[in-house]
Amino acid sequence: MEPEEPVRDVEYLESLTTTVHAGVQYGVEVLAVGEERAAGIPVPAIAQARLAARHRIPLETVLHRYLAADKKLAAFVLEEAAGVDPSDVLAAMTAQGTAFQRLVAVVTEEYVREAGARPATHEARRVERARRLLAGETVDPGILDYELDGHHLGLVASSAAARPLIRKLAGELGCRSLILAPSSNELWAWLGGAREPVDPAAVRERLAAGGDPMLPIGMGVPKSDSKGWRLTHAQAQRALWVAEAKSAPVVGYDEAALLSTVARDPTLTASLHEKYLLPLSTGPDGGRVLRATLRTYFKAERTAARRPRPSA
Amino acid sequence: MTRQTVTNRLRTAEQLIGRSLGECDTALIVALELEELGRVPIPPHSLP
Numbered sequence: 001m002e003p004e005e006p007v008r009d010v011e012y013l014e015s016l017t018t019t020v021h022a023g024v025q026y027g028v029e030v031l032a033v034g035e036e037r038a039a040g041i042p043v044p045a046i047a048q049a050r051l052a053a054r055h056r057i058p059l060e061t062v063l064h065r066y067l068a069a070d071k072k073l074a075a076f077v078l079e080e081a082a083g084v085d086p087s088d089v090l091a092a093m094t095a096q097g098t099a100f101q102r103l104v105a106v107v108t109e110e111y112v113r114e115a116g117a118r119p120a121t122h123e124a125r126r127v128e129r130a131r132r133l134l135a136g137e138t139v140d141p142g143i144l145d146y147e148l149d150g151h152h153l154g155l156v157a158s159s160a161a162a163r164p165l166i167r168k169l170a171g172e173l174g175c176r177s178l179i180l181a182p183s184s185n186e187l188w189a190w191l192g193g194a195r196e197p198v199d200p201a202a203v204r205e206r207l208a209a210g211g212d213p214m215l216p217i218g219m220g221v222p223k224s225d226s227k228g229w230r231l232t233h234a235q236a237q238r239a240l241w242v243a244e245a246k247s248a249p250v251v252g253y254d255e256a257a258l259l260s261t262v263a264r265d266p267t268l269t270a271s272l273h274e275k276y277l278l279p280l281s282t283g284p285d286g287g288r289v290l291r292a293t294l295r296t297y298f299k300a301e302r303t304a305a306r307r308p309r310p311s312a
Numbered sequence: 313m314t315r316q317t318v319t320n321r322l323r324t325a326e327q328l329i330g331r332s333l334g335e336c337d338t339a340l341i342v343a344l345e346l347e348e349l350g351r352v353p354i355p356p357h358s359l360p
Binding site for chain 2: 245246287293
């Protein structure tokens with residue numbers, strides 16, 4: 001268990017308040033009617049134990065809160081015991097002690113169960129939080145230590161081994177970064193800027209020069225705010241498919257969008273093949289030279305189009 | 313390869329497809345890239 005951190009989550013703080021109220025009511029009820037006749041362990045206490053586990057609050061801290069409440073309640077009973085039959089006071093205190101033991105047992109069990117179901121490492125918890133944010137859930141992004149309100153450029157690689165490369169890239173560009181490895185076969189990254197987006201041309205240039213075709217990277221389009229954070233990631237994932245297929249160190253969504261979309265449509269793919277490739281399949285080489293010439297021609301055209309025009 | 317050879321091949325391709333390259337460049341580029349990525353069958357007799 002990691003050290004306790006300040007909890008900012010409103011859900012957790014509210015549950016704490018609700019649990020205190022429910023716990024006091026339960027304690028008073030036990031004193032009044034006995035442990036056996038009182039209602040079961042308050043549901044908010046169970047929910048709060050689970051939430052505490054999710055927020056990495058140590059179990060000792062959770063149990064100390066109950067212990068403090070138990071002592072407070074015992075002190076209250078003793079204050080009010082004047083004039084009451086000592087055997088009644090003893091019975092009430094015994095019931096309270098039994099109820100407290102049962103409460104601690106239930107809370108501990110719930111806490112341990114929830115903690116066991118949670119990701120084991122800090123990195124895994126960051127990945128889990130990012131997954132939930134990518135799914136559109138409203139959860140606290142604090143654990144990511146990355147500002148979602150700024151500008152983002154999504155990068156996705158098919159290997160966690162790309163982490164040093166992207167970390168170096170972020171350092172060279174002097175931008176914020178969020179780098180997560182959901183598994184050894186996946187790396188998600190966002191390069192961020194508070195005031196202006198990271199230049200995708202600079203990222204592409206550096207990855208093309210310093211990247212590795214064995215570690216292809218898909219790159220999204222610069223976007224802003226949390227919605228853009230999700231979109232640029234989805235774009236990078238699409239681009240990654242093309243980068244992998246081409247064994248290219250980097251492919252941007254702007255050049256991969258059409259290809260990755262068409263490739264998912266078997267009807268369209270077959271139609272394009274029939275309309276453009278089959279007619280070219282003539283001659284003794286089946287049109288191989290013609291197609292190679294066309295590829296070279298289009299590549300040269302694209303390169304010329306990208307070249308900056310001289311100023312007048 | 314001379315410039316004339318390239319021009320001749322491009323004209324041949326246009327005749328076989330039945331359209332000028334300017335009319336169908338995007339679709340043709342995608343078709344060629346799909347083939348390169350192994351997403352469409354390579355036309356018969358064209359393997360090196």
